[in-house]
Amino acid sequence: xxxxxxxxxxxxxxxxxxxxxxxxxxxxxxxxxxxxxxxxxxxxxxxxxxxxxxxxxxxxxxxxxxxxxxxxxxxxxxxxxxxxxxxxxxxxxxxxxxxxxxxxxxxxxx
Amino acid sequence: xxxxxxxxxxxxxxxxxxxxxxxxxxxxxxxxxxxxxxxxxxxxxxxxxxxxxxxxxxxxxxxxxxxxxxxxxxxxxxxxxxxxxxxxxxxxxxxxxxxxxxxxxxxxxxxxxx
Numbered sequence: 001x002x003x004x005x006x007x008x009x010x011x012x013x014x015x016x017x018x019x020x021x022x023x024x025x026x027x028x029x030x031x032x033x034x035x036x037x038x039x040x041x042x043x044x045x046x047x048x049x050x051x052x053x054x055x056x057x058x059x060x061x062x063x064x065x066x067x068x069x070x071x072x073x074x075x076x077x078x079x080x081x082x083x084x085x086x087x088x089x090x091x092x093x094x095x096x097x098x099x100x101x102x103x104x105x106x107x108x109x110x
Numbered sequence: 111x112x113x114x115x116x117x118x119x120x121x122x123x124x125x126x127x128x129x130x131x132x133x134x135x136x137x138x139x140x141x142x143x144x145x146x147x148x149x150x151x152x153x154x155x156x157x158x159x160x161x162x163x164x165x166x167x168x169x170x171x172x173x174x175x176x177x178x179x180x181x182x183x184x185x186x187x188x189x190x191x192x193x194x195x196x197x198x199x200x201x202x203x204x205x206x207x208x209x210x211x212x213x214x215x216x217x218x219x220x221x222x223x224x
Contacts, residue, residue, distance in 0.1 A: 009150070031210055042200055042215040043153070088152060092209025096141065096160055097168070102152040 002027050002093055006101030014109050019076040021104035023089035030092055032065055032072045037103070038085040046074075046087075076106070084108055113137065114216035116201050121221045123188065123195060131186045131219045133201030139214070141207030142184040146170060147198040147218075156199075159184055160207040188221060196223050 003026045013019050023032065031050045035043040047056055049065035049072060056063045060083075062075045076083055086103040093099040114135045123129045135142065141160050145153040155168030159178040173192025178184055184203075188195045199219045204211040 006152075033212065042218050043213075044215070045212045048210075048212065090213075094209060096158060096166075096207040096209065097155060098209060098213065100152040100154075105150075 002099055004089060004091055004099050004101045006089055006104055008104055009102065010105045010107060012107045012109050013079050015081060016078050019079050019083070019106050021074050021087050021089075023072045023074075023101050025070045025091055028069050030069075032069075033090045033098070034063060034072075034074055035088045035090065036085050037088065041085075043088060079106065079108060081108055114201060114203055114214055116199075116216035116219050118219060119217070121219055122224050123221060124224050126190045128187055128189050129221070131188070131199055131201075131221070133184045133186065133216055134182055135184075135201075135203045135214075135216075136182060137203060137205075137214065138181070139203035139205050140181070141204050142178070143202040143213065144168075144174070144176065144184070144186045145200045145202065147200060153200065156186065158207070195221050197221060 005024045007022050033048045034046040037043045047063050052069050053067045054065040060077045064073045086105045088103045089101040090098040117132045143158045144156040147153050154170050156174050157165055157168055157176045159165035162181050165176050165178050175187045201216040202213040204213050
């Protein structure tokens with residue numbers, strides 16, 4: 001069946017270093033969404049990408065959607081403590097469902 | 111103030127007991143969802159409802175039941191048939207259930223087995 005794989009599972013960085021998470025789908029996606037879940041919190045929508053090759057930026061966050069619309073990435077430049085959390089990608093599985101990646105947990109080293 | 115509320119925040123279940131988790135939204139959304147999240151894992155769909163009086167099983171519906179008698183409410187019952195219910199339960203909604211749409215989440219309920 002359709003799968004969405006997300007790597008890495010964890011990434012430890014020093015504050016100020018960059019962070020990247022990658023999302024790969026087994027099927028072509030009409031769109032991909034990214035969410036952030038702070039520790040102890042609930043997922044919050046960040047962005048949706050729709051077009052092949054699309055790149056969107058939100059301050060220090062850069063989101064890309066691959067040309068084949070099967071992969072996506074989120075890159076954070078110069079991480080801050082406020083970036084800590086788990087980042088999820090999700091794509092449509094049917095008209096009424098999303099299929100979720102397992103998430104990448106961003107951990108800032110003390 | 112629009113949003114999704116879930117209660118309680120923490121819930122304890124004894125062996126053999128059924129418990130019900132509440133989810134209410136005032137966003138006027140047609141579609142509502144229940145997810146289960148285990149530590150270090152993603153979200154797995156339990157049930158979803160596109161419209162009042164209709165709901166569909168997700169990937170892990172066994173041991174759970176739902177109802178959708180009102181647009182605003184989508185309670186989840188964890189039955190005694192669910193042998194490993196300890197998890198974080200998240201309710202979500204969106205306008206009409208399309209896979210193109212953002213999902214809005216409630217704060218979640220943590221269920222623990224005594």
